[in-house]
Amino acid sequence: MSAWPAPRPLEHEHQVLSLLGVQTLVTVKMTDICKTIVEIFSGTRMINDMDIAPIPTEKRDVWDHVMNACIVFYHYTCMSDSMPFILKQQIRAVLRSSSNAMAKEGIPPHLAIGIDLHWLPPDMFAKWIPGVDWEYTARPQGIDSEDGTLTGLQFVASDGVSQAFQVDWYQRLVILHGELFGSLLDACSPYPALHVDNWPQAKSSLSLIRRVWDLADEAAQRLCIGAYAAQLEARLLRDVLYARDARWAFQRDISDSLLSSPWLPPHLLDFALGRQPSLCNLPAASQSATSVGGDWWRRLDGAETPSLIARIEMEFGPMLLSTLLPEGSWHEPDDPRTAHWYLQSRIDPWINFFLRCFVVGVTPSDSMIMALEHFTTNTAVLFSDRDPQRCIPIDVVPVRVLSRTCLRFCAREPNLPLHRPALLKADVWLERFEPIAASLKEQLPLPTKFTHMRDACEHLGILFASFGQEALERSSPRLQRLAMELLNQAHLCAAKESSLIQHLPDIRRIPPFWLRNMALACGLINATTIAREIQEQLQQDQHLLNPVGNTQQAIITQRSAAVKPVHISEDVDMDADSLQFEEEPQHNIGMTDVELQPRNEDHAPPAVTSGDIDIDMDADDMLPAPYVSDSVPSGAPRTEVQHPRSGWSPDHASSSESKSPENVHQNRSKSAAERDDAQQNSNAAQPEPVAKKVAPRPDAGQASKKKPLPTVIVIKLTTTASLKAGKKDPIRDDPDFRAYYASGPWNVPNTGMALEAIKIDTKLPTYTPTLGKKGWRRFEPFVLSPSAAENLAALVRQHGMVVLGWSNGLIIEITHGIYRCQTCQQMWPSTIAQSEWWEFCWRVWGGTCGPCSIRNKGCRHRTADCRDVPPSVYDVPYKQRKPTKLPTSDMTLLILGPLLGIKVPLPLSKNAKQQAKRKEKEEAAKLKGQSKGSTDLEEEVRQQGDVHQRPSRRGQARKKAESEDDAMEEDDRDEAESLYEDSTDRDDSDYEDTGYV
Numbered sequence: 001m002s003a004w005p006a007p008r009p010l011e012h013e014h015q016v017l018s019l020l021g022v023q024t025l026v027t028v029k030m031t032d033i034c035k036t037i038v039e040i041f042s043g044t045r046m047i048n049d050m051d052i053a054p055i056p057t058e059k060r061d062v063w064d065h066v067m068n069a070c071i072v073f074y075h076y077t078c079m080s081d082s083m084p085f086i087l088k089q090q091i092r093a094v095l096r097s098s099s100n101a102m103a104k105e106g107i108p109p110h111l112a113i114g115i116d117l118h119w120l121p122p123d124m125f126a127k128w129i130p131g132v133d134w135e136y137t138a139r140p141q142g143i144d145s146e147d148g149t150l151t152g153l154q155f156v157a158s159d160g161v162s163q164a165f166q167v168d169w170y171q172r173l174v175i176l177h178g179e180l181f182g183s184l185l186d187a188c189s190p191y192p193a194l195h196v197d198n199w200p201q202a203k204s205s206l207s208l209i210r211r212v213w214d215l216a217d218e219a220a221q222r223l224c225i226g227a228y229a230a231q232l233e234a235r236l237l238r239d240v241l242y243a244r245d246a247r248w249a250f251q252r253d254i255s256d257s258l259l260s261s262p263w264l265p266p267h268l269l270d271f272a273l274g275r276q277p278s279l280c281n282l283p284a285a286s287q288s289a290t291s292v293g294g295d296w297w298r299r300l301d302g303a304e305t306p307s308l309i310a311r312i313e314m315e316f317g318p319m320l321l322s323t324l325l326p327e328g329s330w331h332e333p334d335d336p337r338t339a340h341w342y343l344q345s346r347i348d349p350w351i352n353f354f355l356r357c358f359v360v361g362v363t364p365s366d367s368m369i370m371a372l373e374h375f376t377t378n379t380a381v382l383f384s385d386r387d388p389q390r391c392i393p394i395d396v397v398p399v400r401v402l403s404r405t406c407l408r409f410c411a412r413e414p415n416l417p418l419h420r421p422a423l424l425k426a427d428v429w430l431e432r433f434e435p436i437a438a439s440l441k442e443q444l445p446l447p448t449k450f451t452h453m454r455d456a457c458e459h460l461g462i463l464f465a466s467f468g469q470e471a472l473e474r475s476s477p478r479l480q481r482l483a484m485e486l487l488n489q490a491h492l493c494a495a496k497e498s499s500l501i502q503h504l505p506d507i508r509r510i511p512p513f514w515l516r517n518m519a520l521a522c523g524l525i526n527a528t529t530i531a532r533e534i535q536e537q538l539q540q541d542q543h544l545l546n547p548v549g550n551t552q553q554a555i556i557t558q559r560s561a562a563v564k565p566v567h568i569s570e571d572v573d574m575d576a577d578s579l580q581f582e583e584e585p586q587h588n589i590g591m592t593d594v595e596l597q598p599r600n601e602d603h604a605p606p607a608v609t610s611g612d613i614d615i616d617m618d619a620d621d622m623l624p625a626p627y628v629s630d631s632v633p634s635g636a637p638r639t640e641v642q643h644p645r646s647g648w649s650p651d652h653a654s655s656s657e658s659k660s661p662e663n664v665h666q667n668r669s670k671s672a673a674e675r676d677d678a679q680q681n682s683n684a685a686q687p688e689p690v691a692k693k694v695a696p697r698p699d700a701g702q703a704s705k706k707k708p709l710p711t712v713i714v715i716k717l718t719t720t721a722s723l724k725a726g727k728k729d730p731i732r733d734d735p736d737f738r739a740y741y742a743s744g745p746w747n748v749p750n751t752g753m754a755l756e757a758i759k760i761d762t763k764l765p766t767y768t769p770t771l772g773k774k775g776w777r778r779f780e781p782f783v784l785s786p787s788a789a790e791n792l793a794a795l796v797r798q799h800g801m802v803v804l805g806w807s808n809g810l811i812i813e814i815t816h817g818i819y820r821c822q823t824c825q826q827m828w829p830s831t832i833a834q835s836e837w838w839e840f841c842w843r844v845w846g847g848t849c850g851p852c853s854i855r856n857k858g859c860r861h862r863t864a865d866c867r868d869v870p871p872s873v874y875d876v877p878y879k880q881r882k883p884t885k886l887p888t889s890d891m892t893l894l895i896l897g898p899l900l901g902i903k904v905p906l907p908l909s910k911n912a913k914q915q916a917k918r919k920e921k922e923e924a925a926k927l928k929g930q931s932k933g934s935t936d937l938e939e940e941v942r943q944q945g946d947v948h949q950r951p952s953r954r955g956q957a958r959k960k961a962e963s964e965d966d967a968m969e970e971d972d973r974d975e976a977e978s979l980y981e982d983s984t985d986r987d988d989s990d991y992e993d994t995g996y997v
């Protein structure tokens, strides 16, 4: 399968080899390899095969080990008689050393002789070790020389069919190659501890091991071995991890370690360096693994795991299956070596499978673990009188769930360095990260930045991979902060430079709380998003618990299916080797009845029929030319208007508002003070505290029961700038916004959406006329006819910018979130909390928006290139349309209120508020029977009283939260806001703003 990034794919043409073919191959290809083996371990190059140096006593152990590895290889290829000359020479040198030890030092033969003499022709050692007499068999035992049949091994299935086993020559070469180089690696002196003082030993160890591995790979290529034996690969992983650790432990430049071997399988390298497995980049894997947008910090287990497991199981499944035997029994072989060969040849895919799962970071499925149990239980029968070779690396299997039988096949000791809190020295890593972080603060050209980021990624990956999550969790907050800061930058950089993606660390190896802390600190997630996600989760839960159709029934049926009796006799030890599974027992799971309450849909806002609120002031005034779209033919009467063309009137208003009695019905000519009363009344009548408006209202029912969206008519506007229809705003790719604009929900208020950068962004220049087009808006709004504007609030939240054009020429643009004017986006949360209206910004082109008019603020906009752009400039592309006058507050209330589903009155403008205050004061003065010329002190006292009286005047229903909110005087708040709105409060008179009354 080409999908695997192994240097030589596993399904390399399975060689069909004969004994003769193998012997020719070994003779031709292995002689040089043997010479190199001798050179590596003697530490010198050999010009001549005769240059064998005497073996010093202290080196004899190593040489025994090395030579035995070669002897086994040649024995099982039936070539003990025809070993390469250099091997024979070296063996003789070792034997001479043993002979000397016996003769001169009086060491007994069993201690002096380490070479496996019984696998050697007697003439090879008779000269050095005389008096040894046993029968030498050149043919290997336990396995047939010709075709690899495992002698005497037979399995009889319960149906009486017997099965013999074979290890063909290709498999045999793979096993022999693995055993040869595994033994050679074992002969190398063990790695020193990771301490700076140990550098000299570490250096020679690293170099020696690298040479042996290079040779192992060369031999594999020469022998046409596709993939190493799994046990050898497990050993490779261990050596690769040490080479990685050496990089941070000894703080040296180790450029020629195993890590830089070109033949290293990418999945091992990725694991060692803490990089995302290359496997994730394959097309079939989920996109989220490589996405670098705002969600990069989220843990990927959920999204990635199933597809990763599936890929690995697909890869190894067939091989694993082929190792499973049916029910039956063994005819035990006479030769124990037969069982060894059986195990060696069948365990390989198992180790490979678990090793791959381990480095890719997934847990194998239960059925695979069950299959492993079945395999080991079955194989253990062959090892009833001795121990099997412990060939499964214990680090890569889920030890806690394995039976004792299975553990007999696992290595006793953990071998891989996975949890090492003691070795994580924060200052070492800070020293590494700080210069990079500092250099990134400068303005760098992209290629330079890329190089720095790549270095940062490498260090970060190694940090995450080297110590285990527990160690990271305990490390210093400073290291955490700096690491996550760099990582966030790396992801931002990768969004621009995609070749960086492959260097990004595997997010699953970072402690989850590091990610969460960072996301909160950097504003990658906020309260609104969290609330929305919980809401979505609840919707899914709801769906799960309240399935459509027969799913529930299906679950019940499945769970209450008859339990098949399994007979386990009393003397069977559940942990013992003899445990046989007839069939996986099914558990009887007690069902709990869950009664689900029907959803309460009373909270859904009353439906507003668009016909009721379409305001047709003049029937002859057709939709203006720029609005003509395919669906509204030019000149055709608009048939959806069924209203008497009386314009809007109080009568009309009250009839359309009959479902929301708390709305303001008062005539617009009423004084501001009277309106204030109306507002207070409506507030008092409203059961919901105002503070609650900030939080999104959970409304699961509404979202799951989405009505079909009204037709959105995207029309071509005649503009002076070249606008592309439907052009996607790149800002939506920014971390915060992508998720929202990709999924909603649209039916829930969202006041948290704003361009965060506005408040702190000092880099964007303030607009000046010389900036020209840079102050123009670039994105087209969605244009709706009011009759299609049912559920308008949701549409505005979804599209950000919606234009409503009435046939009378009245045009209102309603914007939301990041498309609101800059001033609206800078509104304080406490201000937003005061009114549902502040979620939106509505305006006519070229004019000050409604909220800015009411709040008496300078209305400014921001583009990608500059800030503080006046509306008249921002709307230049639409300038040829003469701006219509923004409807008065009351009109807005009556037109937009029902469309947006807002039932509370518009907040008062500053002027109206001041008037109301003045009036109040006058009345108070009258009551006290005093003249207007009150003293300053009295004024102050009155104002204080004013503040304290307020909450009580607004009635008991309002909650504490709101009164706290109110305790801050409106003016103070405005003052505080203006600190952020540095340049927005300038005089507007230069611009053709049209405002409220």
Ligand SMILES: [Zn+2]
Pocket (backbone or CB within 6 Å): 820, 821, 822, 823, 824, 825, 840, 841, 842, 849, 850, 851, 852, 859
């Ligand atoms: Zn605004």
Ligand SMILES: [Zn+2]
Pocket (backbone or CB within 6 Å): 821, 822, 823, 824, 841, 848, 849, 850, 851, 852, 853, 858, 859, 860
């Ligand atoms: Zn504004």
